[in-house]
Amino acid sequence: MFAQKTRDICRLYRSTPLLHSFGVHVVSLDEMTGIQALERLHPTLPMKPGLIERREFEYLRHGTLSLIAGFDVATGQIVASSMGPTRNETDFAMQVRQLVETDPEGEWIFVADGLNTHHSESLVRLVAGYCHLVEPLGQKGSFGILMTEASRTAFLADSSHRIRFVYTPKHCSWLNQIEIWFSILVRRLLKRSSFKNTLDLQKQIFLFVAYFNETMAKPFKWTYAGKPLCA
Numbered sequence: 001m002f003a004q005k006t007r008d009i010c011r012l013y014r015s016t017p018l019l020h021s022f023g024v025h026v027v028s029l030d031e032m033t034g035i036q037a038l039e040r041l042h043p044t045l046p047m048k049p050g051l052i053e054r055r056e057f058e059y060l061r062h063g064t065l066s067l068i069a070g071f072d073v074a075t076g077q078i079v080a081s082s083m084g085p086t087r088n089e090t091d092f093a094m095q096v097r098q099l100v101e102t103d104p105e106g107e108w109i110f111v112a113d114g115l116n117t118h119h120s121e122s123l124v125r126l127v128a129g130y131c132h133l134v135e136p137l138g139q140k141g142s143f144g145i146l147m148t149e150a151s152r153t154a155f156l157a158d159s160s161h162r163i164r165f166v167y168t169p170k171h172c173s174w175l176n177q178i179e180i181w182f183s184i185l186v187r188r189l190l191k192r193s194s195f196k197n198t199l200d201l202q203k204q205i206f207l208f209v210a211y212f213n214e215t216m217a218k219p220f221k222w223t224y225a226g227k228p229l230c231a
Contacts, residue, residue, distance in 0.1 A: 002170075005167065005168065005172075006169060006175065010175075010224060012166055016073045016074050019109070023107065024108075026109045027070045027073065027080075027108065028178040029068070029096070029110050030068075030179065030182070031066055032066065032069070034064045035190065036063075037063055037064065037065070037196075038062070038194065039062060039194050039197075040055065044192075062198060062201075065085060067082075068083075068091060069081040069178055069182075070095065071177050071178040073177055073219065078213055079099060079102075080099045081206065083202045092117045092120070097126055100130055100163060107162050110166070111168065111175075111176055111177070112166075113173055114170060119149060121140050121152065123156060124146060124152050127155070127163045127164075131162050180220055185208065
């Protein structure tokens, strides 16, 4: 199962340019939780000849936010992002809806990890609605497609659906390309900045997303093909 899932994701990444040419959207989705709005007590001192940049180590805490972001695998752009105090089932489903609404009749493939909010009742109902599926969904915990986590996952991963999910194996977040972008966000912004409050944190992240899309965005060169797992 682990090897098969890994190969499926690597094949999807390799085929993304072709899929993109046919209008298929391949989007890597995930949450970055507990982002702290830290305000440094003193200004950062810039570089000088013989001296590196010096950042204040003491700070004030102003709360945290969670970021949900979608990375377009074909273009390398952040195609949707939202921030709030929570990252629950409703938050994730709203992010997917926001993306699908940009092309409601298009084909969408989402890469996500196995977090329970990524195969929720809300997502099943959303996909069924957009795909105009009339089959009964059942009832969560009782019967039908909605009954268990496994049955919902199978429905959301059904390759016959115009909107479907491809799930990474357990403990393999590194297979999800949005995680690479999260590391860029940390290095380029979060580690170097000071935030007066959570609103300032949100504003600076959204400004960075716009800057990234305009000046830095390009598809990641995915070199891993899962070969060591194919033996």
